[in-house]
Structures are given as structure tokens and as C-alpha cells.
Amino acid sequence: MQIYLPIAEVSVNAFLLLGLGGLVGILSGMFGVGGGFLMTPLLFFIGIPPAVAVATEANQIVASSFSGVLAHLRRKTVDLKMGSVLLVGGLVGAAAGVQLFAMLKAMGQVELLVKLCYVAFLGIIGTLMFTESLRAITRSRKPGAKPTRRQHSWVHKLPLKMKFRTSGLYISAIPPVLVGASVGVLAAIMGVGGGFIMVPAMIYLLGMPTKVVVGTSLFQIIFVTAFTTLMHATTNYTVDMALAVLLLVGGVIGAQIGTRIGVKMKAEQLRILLALLVLAVCLKLGLDLLLRPDELYSLGNGGH
């Protein structure tokens, strides 16, 4: 069944969108990532204009994250205090990101920047997660070995210390705010929730327990993507309601299924799978940048 999208001004198959939403929703629920880093490139691929894909994806992530966070709230695996600190940074970052996006769009470099960001972030995070999870798995197979204690690094020497009871942490508020801000910038320019960066940052940089990371990340993502949606809707008019509804119907159902799958799996297995997924997307995007494209020319809107 074909459907004409009012803002994107293209006609696409409704079932394809529902399916894509569902698939990405499952991943989102399993790993606590918004799934935007997969969905946005997929939307480009089926012919949605990039500006519409980025803005609409932000709207869809609100739905899947909200659905996911409710499941986590019931299990009390959300650190609301940490989430709020991350959010403060996130909103500042998102506001800056929307401005940067508009500027780069005018220069015609937005596509390149978005892809370079993806390759760099996905590459670093994927590799880190992969090696770390491998180490964790081999460690768990040797019951005699003790897990190494977390080292006190520069993160613990900063001022403005706060107590985060749910996470069992007593650390400075500066690193979470910075993590939130950088994720906010990415949310605006890449049309992603930023969970794929925030989740590892929370585990490895802030030292939060894996149990509360997913819920807390989803909590912060809801607000940052809601803010990004509003910014895109009012400055660029690029949020497509019809597209968002189709994606989120599939997405929220997928997220619920994914959350249940995630509970049944071991944290190390979950992380190694996410790492492989992240590396695969990174490789694909990297090749796109390095190999000669079939069409060297591209069209954009003139007369601005």
C-alpha cells in the first residue's frame, strides 16, 4: 500500500515503513539506543529527503524511548537524578546543534559532516565495546579471576560533586553535563537520540552500573529529541507527521518486544552484539565515503 507523505513529498510503501519501525524498535528496546543511527541512513536509502529524515526521526525516537522508559521505570532501573544532569547538558547541546545544522546545510557540507561523525563515533565506540565485552566474557569463563577494580581517574578529581543514589556514585556533575551536551549536538545534526554514544560513555567514563544505564539514557533521550523535534518543526518545517506515525507504530511495538529480549540476555552478550552492529554500520558508511560514488552530482534547494 503506497502512501504519499505530505512534508517529504514522496510516495512510499506503508508496510515498509511499519517494518523498518518495528525492526529498529526491537534493537532500541534491547540495547537502550534510540535506533536513530540505523533508521536515519535507512530513510535516506528509501528516498526520504535527508532534512526530513533527520527531523522526523527525532520525533519517532520520542515515542520509542517513552515506551522503553516506562518499562524501565516499572523495574526501577532509571537514575532520575543522573538523567536530569545529563539533560541539562543535552538541551544546551541540541540548541547549538540545530544552529550548526542550518549553517552547514547552507554550505552543502552537512551530509559529509554527518557521515564523518558517524564513522568516527561508531568506529571508536564499536571497537571499545567489542574488546571490553570480549574481555568480560573470557573473565567470566575463568571463575578464579577477580574483576579488576575501577581505577580512580581524573573524572573523580573534579569539583561540584553530587551523589547519585540509584547508580551508587559520588562524582562531579561536570562529566555528565559534558556527555549530555555532546550527545545533544549529535541528536540535532544526525537525527539520532545519541544512545549509542551515551550508553558506552555512561559505562566507561562515568562508571555507572550497566543495569541503570539503559533506562537513564532513554529518559534523557526523550527530552532532548522532543526539544529537537520542536526546533526542527519551527525552524525548518521538516517534521513529517505521517512518516513519524507509521515509523512509531512499528517502533513502539518493537521496543516493547526488544525490552523483553534484553532482560533475558546477559549484559556481555548484549554489549558484544551492539558492538558488532555499530561496527557494521561504521564500515558501510566508511566505504561510502572512500569509494567513488556512482553519481558525483547532487541537487539541493536553491534560492535561500
Added chain:
Amino acid sequence: MRRLLLSLALLAAATTQAPAEEVVAGLSQNRVSITANFDGSEIMIFGAVKRTAPPPDAGPLEVVVKITGPLTPVVVRRKERVLGVWANTAAVEVDAAPSFYAVATTGPLREILSDTEDLRHRISIERMIRSVGAPMDITDSQAFSEAIVRIRADKGLYRTYEGAVELTEETLFRTAIGLPANLVEGDYTARIFLIRDRGVVDMRSVSIEVSKVGLERWIYDLAHQRPLAYGMLSLVIAIAAGWIASAVFGRFRT
């Protein structure tokens, strides 16, 4: 003074005198409504040649039918390898290119129409794309215009139907032009040209209105006229969908 009046009278006589052959044309639809399940459309263009005298003793009659969408400026960018990656380097702003273009003819356009007539009536797609100022450092601005034609033809937005106009006894003609699913709104124009000896004998122009209707119209207008309300509504829908899914699944589990 008298000479001026005389020449004016002659000019008036020349313009009021009807051409020997006139085109009368109709379309199967004068407006295209884009609804939620719009999946392209087809427009039939048909008509006849009206004559006050027997057909002139000239070359065979040819018919060209052209449909064009609104003209908009386009920025064309070209990628080049920079430090190993492919990045946009050169850009040319083309002043006007049609968002949609389709031409149907009785024969190969290059053979039935002369270049000067093409230039005057802007029939072929190359003549329709207007590019005035390419930056100084770009010497091959032609390649950028060609890229527009190539990319839009790939998307089904620029179409050529050579030999698709059926002409019966140099009097009746008909053809069908397909409109793709990725059509944009605006005022479209259908032009029908009668051609003899590679020159345009008569031309008729009919406008086609392409617009979104129903839910499509409502969403589009809300997004552009009240963006804040639209953004809020999108969020409410998103949150409600997330909450409903969670509630439904929560019940399943218990």
C-alpha cells in the same frame, strides 16, 4: 504620421488573421489531487487541428505535447576526492529548472523541430533550464545542467515519449503522459505545438493544478502556518503511542 497609422493597421490585420491551422485540445483532467494514497497519475491529452482552408502544401504535420511543473532554483553540487574522502567541492546555482518535465512527440524531437524554434518556445529540457551565473572558477557549467537532467530523469521527474503522440490523418491527435508518485504541488502547464517544416505553426496552453487535498492539505498547512502547534501535536502523538504500546504490553505480561 500617416505612414505610422498605416503600419499599425497592417499589424492589427496581421494579428487578427487566424493561422491556417489551429490546435484545439483537451485534457482528461485539469486538476490533480494528491491524496494520502496518491501513487502517480496519468493525463490524457487529445485534440484536433482546425482548418479554414485545405491543408497547406508543406511538409508533414508534427505534434509536440509538453507538460511542465513549477520552475524553481536548484543548487547543483559536485563531489571530488579530498584527503581520501568524497566531498562536495564545486557548486552551481541554476536559476530555474522545472520540478517536472515531460514531452511527447510524433517523432524524434531533434528532427521535427529546428534549434531556433526550440530556443524561442523553449520546448526541449535543455532549453528550459536557465543558468545565468556560474562561479568564475567553474569552466564546465554545462555539466551541472546535464546533471539536473540526469538525476531527475532517474527519479522519473523528466520524461521523454518520442513517437508517443498518435496523429490520425493530420487532424486528430492523442497521447498519455504519466505523472510520478513523487510529484510536488504547484501550477503545471500543458502546451501543445503544431509543427510543419521544423517550425511552430500554432500553440495552445492549458493549465493543470496539482494540489494536496484532505489530510495531506491539513498536515501541510498546519506545519507551515502554525509550526509550534504542529510540533507539539507531533510530540503528543509520539508520547501517546509510546504509552499505549507500553500499557498494552504491560497487560499482556501480567
